[in-house]
Amino acid sequence: xxxxxxxxxxxxxxxxxxxxxxxxxxxxxxxxxxxxxxxxxxxxxxxxxxxxxxxxxxxxxxxxxxxxxxxxxxxxxxxxxxxxxxxxxxxxxxxxxxxxxxxxxxxxxxxxxxxxxxxxxxxxxxxxxxxxxxxxxxxxxxxxxxxxxxxxxxxxxxxxxxxxxxxxxxxxxxxxxxxxxxxxxxxxxxxxxxxxxxxxxxxxxxxxxxxxxxxxxxxxxxxxxxxxxxxxxxxxxxxxxxxxxxxxxxxxxxxxxxxxxxxxxxxxxxxxxxxxxxxxxxxxxxxxxxxxxxxxxxxxxxxxxxxxxxxxxxxxxxxxxxxxxxxxxxxxxxxxxxxxxxxxxxxxxxxxxxxxxxxxxxxxxxxxxxxxxxxxxxxxxxxxxxxxxxxxxxxxxxxxxxxxxxxxxxxxxxxxxxxxxxxxxxxxxxxxxxxxxxxxxxxxxxxxxxxxxxxxxxxxxxxxxxxxxxxxxxxxxxxxxxxxxxxxxxxxxxxxxxxxxxxxxxxxxxxxxxxxxxxxxxxxxxxxxxxxxxxxxxxxxxxxxxxxxxxxxxxxxxxxxxxxxxxxxxxxxxxxxxxxxxxxxxxxxxxxxxxxxxxxxxxxxxxxxxxxxxxxxxxxxxxxxxxxxxxxxxxxxxxxxxxxxxxxxxxxxxxxxxxxx
Ligand SMILES: Nc1ncnc2c1ncn2[C@@H]1O[C@H](COP(=O)(O)OP(=O)(O)OP(=O)(O)O)[C@@H](O)[C@H]1O
Numbered sequence: 001x002x003x004x005x006x007x008x009x010x011x012x013x014x015x016x017x018x019x020x021x022x023x024x025x026x027x028x029x030x031x032x033x034x035x036x037x038x039x040x041x042x043x044x045x046x047x048x049x050x051x052x053x054x055x056x057x058x059x060x061x062x063x064x065x066x067x068x069x070x071x072x073x074x075x076x077x078x079x080x081x082x083x084x085x086x087x088x089x090x091x092x093x094x095x096x097x098x099x100x101x102x103x104x105x106x107x108x109x110x111x112x113x114x115x116x117x118x119x120x121x122x123x124x125x126x127x128x129x130x131x132x133x134x135x136x137x138x139x140x141x142x143x144x145x146x147x148x149x150x151x152x153x154x155x156x157x158x159x160x161x162x163x164x165x166x167x168x169x170x171x172x173x174x175x176x177x178x179x180x181x182x183x184x185x186x187x188x189x190x191x192x193x194x195x196x197x198x199x200x201x202x203x204x205x206x207x208x209x210x211x212x213x214x215x216x217x218x219x220x221x222x223x224x225x226x227x228x229x230x231x232x233x234x235x236x237x238x239x240x241x242x243x244x245x246x247x248x249x250x251x252x253x254x255x256x257x258x259x260x261x262x263x264x265x266x267x268x269x270x271x272x273x274x275x276x277x278x279x280x281x282x283x284x285x286x287x288x289x290x291x292x293x294x295x296x297x298x299x300x301x302x303x304x305x306x307x308x309x310x311x312x313x314x315x316x317x318x319x320x321x322x323x324x325x326x327x328x329x330x331x332x333x334x335x336x337x338x339x340x341x342x343x344x345x346x347x348x349x350x351x352x353x354x355x356x357x358x359x360x361x362x363x364x365x366x367x368x369x370x371x372x373x374x375x376x377x378x379x380x381x382x383x384x385x386x387x388x389x390x391x392x393x394x395x396x397x398x399x400x401x402x403x404x405x406x407x408x409x410x411x412x413x414x415x416x417x418x419x420x421x422x423x424x425x426x427x428x429x430x431x432x433x434x435x436x437x438x439x440x441x442x443x444x445x446x447x448x449x450x451x452x453x454x455x456x457x458x459x460x461x462x463x464x465x466x467x468x469x470x471x472x473x474x475x476x477x478x479x480x481x482x483x484x485x486x487x488x489x490x491x492x493x494x495x496x497x498x499x500x501x502x503x504x505x506x507x508x509x510x511x512x513x514x515x516x517x518x519x520x521x522x523x524x525x526x527x528x529x530x531x532x533x534x535x536x537x538x539x540x541x542x543x544x545x546x547x548x549x550x551x552x553x554x555x556x557x558x559x560x561x562x563x564x565x566x567x568x569x570x571x572x573x574x575x576x577x578x579x580x581x582x583x584x585x586x587x588x589x590x591x592x593x594x595x596x597x598x599x600x601x602x603x604x605x606x607x608x609x610x611x612x613x614x615x616x617x618x619x620x621x622x623x624x625x626x627x628x629x630x631x632x633x634x635x636x637x638x639x640x641x642x643x644x645x646x647x648x649x650x651x652x653x654x655x656x657x658x659x660x661x
Contacts, residue, residue, distance in 0.1 A: 054380040079136065130225065143164045167258045178316055326340055594635060
């Protein structure tokens with residue numbers, strides 16, 4: 001089993017301008033990997049009641065930190081491990097304008113100016129993305145000429161020599177308003193392109209959604225830079241009060257490294273965990289991946305003054321970041337066995353990076369000006385939680401092991417031999433049996449036989465015609481078809497209560513019932529009558545009987561195909577059901593939080609009414625406004641989860657309908 005490796009967390013404060021004034025209530029102390037907060041004013045103590053120090057794996061001090069230093073401290077080692085065959089992630093998180101894009105892509109400036117971009121990409125302001133590409137190409141050149149990559153990313157002399165084939169691919173996507181867009185597809189018609197990518201990553205195909213993005217072979221650093229420039233040009237950017245070039249999307253640049261057809265030295269990969277069973281003489285292909293993630297910045301609308309479309313973008317950004325927080329909280333909680341990765345595209349993409357197969361570094365970009373105290377405290381708290389996230393990186397080796405191939409061949413031979421034996425046995429006993437799976441035609445014939453058998457009044461214990469079992473596959477098929485007939489013809493218990501009894505389909509299983517909160521149910525019904533949580537849309541993978549029987553018989557009298565529904569149940573149906581459950585669970589939790597906030601707000605109203613002191617009243621009102629904003633955010637998250645649940649529910653229904661013959 002792969003060992004747990006914690007996410008490494010760094011904080012990078014954006015340099016303050018001299019005119020911002022010192023001292024501030026936040027500071028980084030030289031030589032100490034911590035950000036200290038000393039609230040002084042009453043306002044500040046409301047945000048952070050007492051002195052607090054946030055300790056990280058590293059704090060990149062404001063003035064001393066160059067882009068070069070940031071790379072060597074935060075990213076270089078991760079890139080080296082990727083070159084060895086492990087997955088790696090570096091992600092930047094923080095409030096808008098704190099320097100995430102600067103850290104990742106460098107001082108981008110006017111992105112339409114290609115020359116300026118290339119000049120920057122070679123200069124000291126270049127970011128982690130450019131530097132990672134450089135490191136990877138440097139290593140590729142070394143490996144092609146027979147060197148081995150060691151843990152430090154430098155050539156290790158004296159190890160097994162021999163040219164290793166290395167190929168690199170690159171993809172660059174953005175998640176904008178929870179839709180995945182390809183940023184480097186060569187088609188300039190981005191709308192058509194975006195539709196196609198978004199279409200591919202539907203809930204039904206979430207595990208493969210990465211494949212929805214185009215993947216480009218890159219053979220030189222310059223080629224990779226061209227693609228990076230193209231992607232940055234296409235990324236959604238807008239101006240607001242705190243950042244002239246604010247990213248409106250989460251962007252993920254992925255470098256895929258494949259090292260092919262070489263014998264991996266037993267000594268290689270000393271820097272990290274090894275696969276226990278790896279032998280030194282196997283032919284191997286190593287496929288690893290580096291994700292460089294520039295998250296969109298959280299923003300307070302009151303500060304950015306965004307409105308219209310940018311306000312809606314901001315709400316999407318804040319929502320997805322809050323889902324990210326939920327995932328991180330769940331991973332860090334030993335009592336939670338379910339991590340809500342499926343709630344949005346961002347968390348789906350980061351599944352391996354957080355709690356999965358990856359070496360991950362998290363950079364918290366912060367601003368130390370007092371006016372950003374609340375945002376910085378929030379970022380630091382989140383970054384601290386990130387320290388609890390443990391990953392399990394493994395060496396991504398595809399082995400072409402001679403022993404395994406031989407073993408598979410042995411099994412194939414044995415299977416052929418048994419088939420021959422069976423054929424001989426059948427011919428000696430003069431029976432003609434088939435062992436291949438039923439075709440649709442054979443299945444239809446069997447179904448017809450069974451229907452005749454059940455409908456025939458004159459059937460008796462002596463007449464078992466279609467039930468005279470001829471083989472194991474025949475028995476299985478009869479049982480499946482009997483189940484289909486049963487589902488189609490039997491009447492649900494609620495219907496048997498009388499014609500006026502509502503069908504299961506029309507009984508909403510509302511959250512209100514689940515939570516015991518009557519009000520929730522009321523709002524749910526008022527919401528256009530969309531039965532998001534109706535049992536009809538809920539597909540119980542453990543018990544197929546839970547499917548509404550009224551649906552087992554479609555309007556045109558066709559029957560549910562047992563084989564199809566089984567496949568659906570184990571595959572897409574199961575994924576959709578999980579996603580539905582997750583969203584329902586999130587709605588439930590958030591509703592509780594929202595109710596608690598409502599209670600606190602009611603208390604505050606009482607206190608405001610009772611207050612006679614002007615300053616106290618003002619403070620209470622300010623507190624009320626904060627809570628109100630927080631609750632508004634929660635309510636919009638709840639709506640978002642509901643709409644996701646509705647989408648899952650709809651897809652589930654469509655999927656079940658497709659299982660009718
Ligand atoms: N460490 C730094 N040194 C010099 N300039 C910086 C630094 N960090 C950020 N900046 C500058 O601050 C501005 C805002 O930074 P940037 O666009 O990287 O923020 P961001 O966190 O990506 O914001 P958003 O979330 O809104 O996209 C840019 O002009 C950037 O060049």
